[in-house]
Amino acid sequence: MGFERVCTLAEVPADEGLAVTVDGIAVAVARDGDEVYAVQDLCSHAAVALSEGEVADCQIECWLHGSRFDLRTGKPVGPPAIDPVATFPVEVRDGAVYVDASTTLNGVRPG
Template identity: 70%
Template sequence: MAFERACSLSDLVDGRPHAVTVDDQDLAVAAEAGEVFAVEDLCSHASVALSEGEVADCTIECWLHGSTFDLRTGKPTVLPATEPVATFPVEVRDGEVYVDVTRTLNGVTPG
C-alpha cells in the first residue's frame, strides 16, 4: 500500500467534506461517526464535486440533484445516482490523514 498524506485531521469539520488531491486523484475526505473516509470527489450521476455537498449519517450528498452515497461502500443510497463512487483506504497517524489511492476498497475504478 502507498499511503500519502491527504490533510490534517483538524481540517475536517463534521458535516462538511474536505476536497483534496492525492497523486492526481481528486478526493472528498470526511469525518463521520468517529471515522475518516475518502471517496472519489465526483458524483457518478452528474460529474460534479461531492466535496461541495454535505455529510450526515455516514453518507455524502451531491449538492446538484441530491443523490447520496454511503461513505463506507460508495454505493448510492438516494436516486438519481445508480452507480457507486470509488472509496479508498484511510489511515490516521499523529493527527494527519493518509489515503492510498493506488487501490479502492470497493473495486470501483475512479472516473
C-alpha cells in the same frame, strides 16, 4: 505510491467533505464521528464535486441533484445516482489523515 498525507484531522469539517488530490485523483475526505473516509470527489450521476455537499449519517450528498453515497461502500443510497463512487483506504496517524488512492476498497475504478 501508497498512503499519502492529505490533511490534518482538524481540517476535515464535521458536516461536509474536504477536497484533496491524491496521485492526481480528486478525493473527498469526510468524517462520521471518529471515523474518516475517502471517496472519489465526483458524483457518478452529474460529475460534480461531492466535497461541496453535506455529510451526515455516514453519507455524503451531492449538492446538485441530491444523490447520496455511503461513505463506507461508495454505493448510492439516494437517487438519482445508480452507480457507486470509488472508496479509498484511509489511515489517521498522529492527527494527520493519509489516503491511498492506488487501490480502492470497493473495486470501483476512479473515472
